[in-house]
Amino acid sequence: MPTTAPAFADATASDGALRRFLHGLPGVDTVGLEARAASLGTRSVKTTSKAFAIDLAISMIDLTTLEGADTPGKVRALCAKGANPDPTDRTTPRVAAICVYPDMAATAKDALAGTGIKVASVATAFPAGRAALPVKLADVRDAVEAGADEIDMVIDRGAFLSGHYLKVYEEIVAVKAECGDRARLKVIFETGELSTYDNIRRASWLGMLAGADFIKTSTGKVGVNATPPNTLLMLEAVRDFKAQTGIQIGVKPAGGIRTTKDAIKFLVLVNETVGEDWLTNEWFRFGASSLLNDLLMQRQKLSTGRYSGPDYVTVD
Numbered sequence: 001m002p003t004t005a006p007a008f009a010d011a012t013a014s015d016g017a018l019r020r021f022l023h024g025l026p027g028v029d030t031v032g033l034e035a036r037a038a039s040l041g042t043r044s045v046k047t048t049s050k051a052f053a054i055d056l057a058i059s060m061i062d063l064t065t066l067e068g069a070d071t072p073g074k075v076r077a078l079c080a081k082g083a084n085p086d087p088t089d090r091t092t093p094r095v096a097a098i099c100v101y102p103d104m105a106a107t108a109k110d111a112l113a114g115t116g117i118k119v120a121s122v123a124t125a126f127p128a129g130r131a132a133l134p135v136k137l138a139d140v141r142d143a144v145e146a147g148a149d150e151i152d153m154v155i156d157r158g159a160f161l162s163g164h165y166l167k168v169y170e171e172i173v174a175v176k177a178e179c180g181d182r183a184r185l186k187v188i189f190e191t192g193e194l195s196t197y198d199n200i201r202r203a204s205w206l207g208m209l210a211g212a213d214f215i216k217t218s219t220g221k222v223g224v225n226a227t228p229p230n231t232l233l234m235l236e237a238v239r240d241f242k243a244q245t246g247i248q249i250g251v252k253p254a255g256g257i258r259t260t261k262d263a264i265k266f267l268v269l270v271n272e273t274v275g276e277d278w279l280t281n282e283w284f285r286f287g288a289s290s291l292l293n294d295l296l297m298q299r300q301k302l303s304t305g306r307y308s309g310p311d312y313v314t315v316d
Contacts, residue, residue, distance in 0.1 A: 081292070
């Protein structure tokens with residue numbers, strides 16, 4: 001099967017070859033990883049840098065609604081908020097994307113016309129991924145035909161944890177082919193279900209070898225979602241992948257990032273691990289539903305000196 005990295009063609013030639021490659025990756029130093037993530041999380045940020053970081057974080061948000069009770073009206077309201085997050089301050093950046101279920105992609109596309117904001121759609125039987133490949137591909141096809149600019153797919157965690165790496169690889173390749181040149185592909189690992197940091201490293205490389213444009217931590221639907229250590233590990237993976245192939249891959253932590261303080265910690269991780277090349281919404285995103293509100297409140301406090309509180313931002 002084809003891969004975006006010809007240098008690794010031998011690694012994906014068979015199930016055995018892929019297993020040898022993934023299990024040949026260096027083991028993760030758990031203590032070292034968690035200590036570095038914690039250390040970077042204590043970095044102080046000056047006021048001027050904080051203002052820049054808040055605007056950057058807003059511009060990196062995939063503003064998300066993925067509920068069974070989603071309606072066209074709710075999606076249109078979310079699109080309006082993403083396009084004009086603070087009606088009292090038109091200098092506020094727009095978000096990067098609005099993330100919805102496939103059946104809401106057309107509604108979001110229409111509502112976002114002319115804004116430059118992307119439509120991201122989850123797919124492949126999100127969030128569990130428990131469906132046959134033809135069903136998953138039909139899910140992707142429907143979303144892309146409805147206007148999705150980005151597809152957020154989930155891997156088959158059962159297959160991955162059973163060691164059927166080639167099956168997972170081939171599914172990602174097939175989804176990537178379905179996206180074609182019409183949509184970028186984000187591959188969700190559901191890191192909270194992968195159990196070990198070694199598995200997260202293996203999943204990161206597997207996704208990148210299969211052609212992911214982004215690797216993403218989580219669906220936001222399980223108990224453990226994005227954390228500084230698992231995001232740091234994925235940032236190290238994309239850094240090493242680019243060093244060996246010249247191909248840049250984006251990273252998207254999702255789920256559980258709710259405060260400005262949290263977002264800034266993640267931006268510090270990006271800056272210190274992969275550098276300025278990733279400090280743009282082209283290569284780094286936050287998957288979030290409530291983060292934007294806190295960023296807006298902190299932004300208002302910096303500009304006015306007063307903390308307005310949640311009553312002064314729209315409720316999602």
